[in-house]
């Protein structure tokens with residue numbers, strides 16, 4: 001079925017305000033997949049790495065649980081456009097061209113994504129789309145590209161040409177809308193992923209422009225980053241919905257800058273982490289912290305894009321990211337992002353701190369997340385305190401351990417920074 005390309009006016013479910021939503025028929029649930037950047041920066045933007053990843057998705061059961069997008073990040077193109085103004089794939093990395101790669105990925109039942117930038121250059125210094133939006137959209141469509149991550153480097157700036165301009169000239173909404181309209185006009189289904197690093201309160205307009213939007217600056221891959229980003233996602237949960245999600249960025253462990261030729265000396269200035277994506281497996285977090293990271297990203301309905309070598313991912317991590325119960329929460333058709341709730345007698349959330357109590361409505365129940373954010377502890381919650389539940393008895397299943405029960409409350413004894421996720425349904 002061909003998606004309808006209209007920007008529909010739909011009634012908002014949270015407020016009474018009408019919300020314009022991009023309705024390209026895509027991203028009704030958060031994207032699941034992989035992105036090349038954290039695996040090896042520029043070096044990982046190649047046909048061979050993309051194909052190895054796609055094959056691992058199939059062979060290691062990731063495709064079966066929903067991982068679909070194989071996304072190539074910065075550095076895939078030649079440094080110059082051709083004389084007709086079109087981007088050209090780097091022939092050393094894509095010897096058979098991009099259309100052939102897309103066909104191969106599609107033959108495996110998967111989808112291929114590419115990266116671009118709204119400014120004059122990508123963050124890594126490759127040609128940006130500014131002034132070439134129509135040609136770039138047409139080219140993506142002609143290749144059969146399924147996903148377009150659109151970065152924000154070298155965009156209009158009040159003071160010269162800055163990579164991550166500190167004083168932007170105008171709102172980034174302008175250039176993100178421009179590309180949206182050219183993508184729509186191709187009449188080809190391309191998921192549109194906005195990467196403006198949470199600027200211009202993108203969550204307030206992102207749903208009318210793209211299928212997801214980065215809501216924060218970079219994730220440096222440490223526990224402090226999980227805390228910072230997840231705590232910022234709670235208050236903007238209401239902006240998420242089918243086809244439009246907060247993107248919390250990479251999951252774990254920004255890589256060592258020295259392995260990234262196109263990061264160079266600016267790696268730790270904060271510039272490049274903006275284009276890093278979700279990753280588990282680079283070794284900065286404890287197992288408990290990886291569970292919490294994955295769990296919070298899942299229940300807040302973030303895209304989950306792996307950023308490490310999928311052919312060598314350990315069994316422990318593979319099992320974590322293949323947790324069907326948690327993926328089902330992330331992919332619930334209601335598209336409702338969990339947020340914090342305050343049980344009676346507890347203190348409310350504090351900005352910048354990771355709150356212990358999370359919940360969100362599902363199409364077939366309610367999800368509750370409990371986070372031992374400040375050391376090992378036992379956390380309990382009465383269902384009567386949980387939004388969309390109320391008094392009475394419920395069935396529950398804890399999705400990391402598989403333990404089940406029923407009653408009017410749950411309690412979890414958690415290690416430091418660990419998390420429990422309950423799916424709760426009426427008895």
Ligand SMILES: *[C@@H]1O[C@H](CO)[C@@H](O)[C@H](O)[C@H]1NC(C)=O
Nearest residue numbers: 082083084085086087088139
């Ligand atoms: C530039 O690239 C486009 C798209 O691949 C192609 O159609 C066109 O022929 C190329 N132009 C030249 C001069 O090579």
